[in-house]
Amino acid sequence: MSVRIGIIGPGGIGRAHIARISDRLARGRVVAVTDIDPAHAQRVAEPIGAAVYPDDAALIDADDVDAVMVTSFGPAHEGSVVRAIEAGKPVFCEKPLAPTAAECLRIMDAEQRGGRRLVQVGFMRRYDAGYREIKATLERGELGAALIVHNRHHNPHSPQTYLEGMSITDTAIHEIDVMRFLLGEEIVSARVDKPKRTTSAFAHLSDPLMLVLRTASDVLIDVEIFVNNTYGYDIKCEVVGERGLIALSDQNATVRTSPTGRGNRIAADYNERFEAAFETELQEWIDSVQAGEIVGPTSWDGYAAAVVCDAGVRSLRAHGSQEFTVDLIEKPAFYA
Template structure:
């Protein structure tokens, strides 16, 4: 039996998820769609024979919807996720779980009242083969304990409605989560440094930025965030440990050598770079829904990332490079 899935807010990433569920993955089928724009919902639903619902509540309550994927605008996430929890239906929520820690706490409270895990957050880097292999090396102990981590997150361009804080909450949130995943510990402080700004940006934006994080065991993490580099989507991660360093490898299938030198092509966007990770992420989620046990990134992970983002945004908006503490609640046993 296929898992019958309803999609709430099918924008770019939502349509990509529909395509992979329909064309590439097993045991899942999109049967329902809703969007703030009914005409858009109809255009998305027609090619796959899905039913269009007037709103998220109607979709969630539909008897032929087994599980829900939320890909709407971040501020709308809380309501949809809580409705799915209260209906007892598994819900995959694209990052962020919600824009603020307070909203994430309310989602966690609803999930705990329900008595079982139903929420998975779309932190797809955990499903990337490179990051998974990097974590396996660290967990083996072969290189000793991690001391520092260097990251880069470069995009070719950002639109005019990409606002200042989004460098942290929309872009660096991926590094924030994957650092917690790789190192197995929480982040306790955040600081933002502002280098010279590129001319290839809208005037309201500081770009590039360097986000500096520190973990409970004092691992120092830097994240270069550069969202108008003009050349491509360029992701890097290197962990410097006691007896060696471990880094993501070449992210392209081939390296070309010739009279012009040696080169490889850079991915154009996140879909190209992380296509395999997205596929693995959603396939594992579908499998977990069928098995009746959600095991991917949890509401706690969404909350922890949101609190780090809050501290990073505070530093970004402060005068100078101020460090702010990351103050998490005690982790509930429910998420142990």
Template sequence: MTVRIGMIGPGGMGQAHLDRIRTVIAGAEITGVSDIAPDNVRTVCEKYGVRGFDSSAELIASPDVDAVMICSYGPAHEADVIACIEAGKPVFCEKPLTPDAAGSLRIMEAEQKAGRRLVTVGFMRRFDRSYSEMKAILDSGEVGETLVIHNRHRNPGVPERYTWDMAINDTGIHEIDTMRWLTGEEIVRVRVDKPKKTTRRFEHLQDPLILIMETTSGIWMDDEIFVNNQHSYDIQCEAVAELGTIRLSDQHAVERTGVLGRHNVLTMDHNQRFGGAFVTEVQQWISAVACGEHTGSTSWDGYAAACVCDAGVRALESDTWVPVEMIDKPDFYA
């Protein structure tokens, strides 16, 4: 079976997925796109030879669309995800599922009413080989209990439209989900520390900042979020356990030695660093859709991450610990 996919919001991320589906991913084809920008729809249709829809509603309802990928702006996700659920079509939604927990809660309610898991959230780090190996070691118990986890999320730069809260709900959300998945625990409270600001930032930003998180068993996690480091896309993680320490290996494939010394090429964006994870993630989703199954992150994962983000944004304003407020996990997502 070839899964016919409709894509909503084929911007940079959407077109990267489209390229993967056309070149290295099996079992699917993009049959149509929609976007709030008509010019972008025309450009994508001409580039890829796909059909353009006048609206996301028209795309979701089309008999030529079996499943939907949503790569649009976060605030637009909720209505389209719920429309996919009501149409009975599997939907892959890039993070965040919604910008706040209330929207994700409404999506969960719609999905439970439908009686079937249809929503997969695009948390690609769960499919990264190095993170997966780290999780396997921690889950095995060979290094004892996990005590502390250090994270670093550094970008070379961000555009001026990057707002002050996006450090938490657009950048830090990756570590928030990864830490929930890595430890198998929920995050119960958060704090934001504010070090000296870089001069290489827009005035409205606190950059860098340190997001501190604590889990149900007391694991302490920090996340340095630095989005204007000027040199590379640099992702680091180190788990400190009772009997050992596990960290991600250096993030380059080739090291050169010569008259200029020893050096390596740095990754500059998420597609370079997590290209393999994106392929694995989308391939698994497509294979699951073809079999009528669900794989990957659920609406609950999107909701839980949003709850932590909500608390993190409040902590950014209040300079104190903020509790994470969540409902009990429904049996539907157990």
């Protein structure tokens, strides 16, 4: 029997998820759609035969919706996620869980009052084969302790609506979460350095940026954020250990040879680079809903990433390169 899924706010990532569920994944079916723009909801729902609901509350309460996916604008996440929790329905929420730590705490409170885990956060890097291989290598102890991690997160272009701070909260949040995942510990401080600014960005945006993080055991992490590199979607991760290093391989196996040289093609966007990770993520979520036990990234993971983002944004907006402490609450036993 298929898991009947309702989609709230199907923008670009939501429509991509619908295509994955409808065309390539097993045991899941999108049966309901709602959006702030009813005409858009109708356009999305019609090709897949899904029902259109006037708002998130009506969709969540529908008897034929078993589980909910929230793919709306980040500031709208809290209300939809809490409604799904209160209805007792599993909910997959795209990152961020919510834009601020305070909102994430309210989601966690609702989930704990309900007495069982219902929320999975869309941190898809955890499902990428390369990152999973790095984690397995670290856990086997082959490299000794991790000491330094270098990351790159480049996008070809950002729109004018991409505002100051989103380099941290919308882009580097992926590295923030996957560093916690790989290293198995919390991040305790964040600092942002501003290199020379590119002429390719809109005037309101500082780009590129260097985000420098430190973990509880003193692992130093850098994230090179560049959202207007003009050449492609370029992701790198290299972990330096006591006895060696391990890094993500090139983005795909396609090699081109031309008069200017020989090299690998760069992915155009996150869907191309992480398509396999997205499919694994959603299939594992559907299977966990069927099994009655959600096992993916938790509300705590969403909250912890949000607190690091808060510290990073504070550093970005401060004068000079200031380091800010990441102030997490004590982790509830519910999420242990």
